[in-house]
Amino acid sequence: MKSLAILGASxxxxxxxxxxxxxxxxxxxxxxxxxxxxxxxxxxxVLGNTSNLLSCCADYSSVIIGIGHNSTRLxxxxxxxxxGAHLATLVHPTxxxxxxxxxxxxxxxxxxAVVNAFATVGKAAIVNTAATVDHDCQLGDAxxxxxxxxxxxxxxxxxxxxxxxxxxxxxxxxLGANVVVGAGxxxxxxxxxxxxxxxxxxKPISHTL
Numbered sequence: 001m002k003s004l005a006i007l008g009a010s011x012x013x014x015x016x017x018x019x020x021x022x023x024x025x026x027x028x029x030x031x032x033x034x035x036x037x038x039x040x041x042x043x044x045x046v047l048g049n050t051s052n053l054l055s056c057c058a059d060y061s062s063v064i065i066g067i068g069h070n071s072t073r074l075x076x077x078x079x080x081x082x083x084g085a086h087l088a089t090l091v092h093p094t095x096x097x098x099x100x101x102x103x104x105x106x107x108x109x110x111x112x113a114v115v116n117a118f119a120t121v122g123k124a125a126i127v128n129t130a131a132t133v134d135h136d137c138q139l140g141d142a143x144x145x146x147x148x149x150x151x152x153x154x155x156x157x158x159x160x161x162x163x164x165x166x167x168x169x170x171x172x173x174x175l176g177a178n179v180v181v182g183a184g185x186x187x188x189x190x191x192x193x194x195x196x197x198x199x200x201x202x203k204p205i206s207h208t209l
Contacts, residue, residue, distance in 0.1 A: 013066025062088035074142035
């Protein structure tokens with residue numbers, strides 16, 4: 001039986017569980033650090049916390065992190081990698097993924113998303129509903145491309161960067177690590193590490209910590 005453990009009983013975790021069912025997983029179980037206060041999410045059981053999963057991850061065909069916060073998701077994935085967990089890559093059946101693209105383990109591509117030719121998506125990443133990643137984009141680890149966000153060709157995105165819902169990034173730009181792009185923003189210039197940009201055109205408003 002094909003089984004999946006999801007670490008993080010969250011809204012994101014629910015979406016991952018739904019995609020997992022569409023990918024043929026028959027048994028889906030959750031782990032969350034709110035356990036034992038939290039023992040159920042939707043129709044799925046929450047069986048333990050991170051420590052419990054680390055001790056039993058070999059019992060599952062695959063595991064994946066259902067945590068929306070980028071740096072936390074990456075940290076949890078590294079913990080699981082250290083104990084030899086098999087990290088799932090989940091792709092919704094309606095997503096369009098080029099055979100010439102690369103998506104690293106622990107990442108998820110949601111319904112209606114597009115990842116075009118020679119794009120690379122790092123580990124523990126989220127390409128959310130109806131987002132598009134065009135040709136030759138290079139996306140780092142634990143990034144989140146939010147629903148309806150669009151990256152033109154040859155955009156480089158650093159680790160743990162979050163591109164907000166409905167945002168657009170024009171071609172050939174570099175967004176550093178830990179960047180936040182506000183919802184609906186239009187990015188027409190490269191963005192340095194640890195910077196939040198908003199607006200159309202997007203401009204820096206602060207340095208994130």
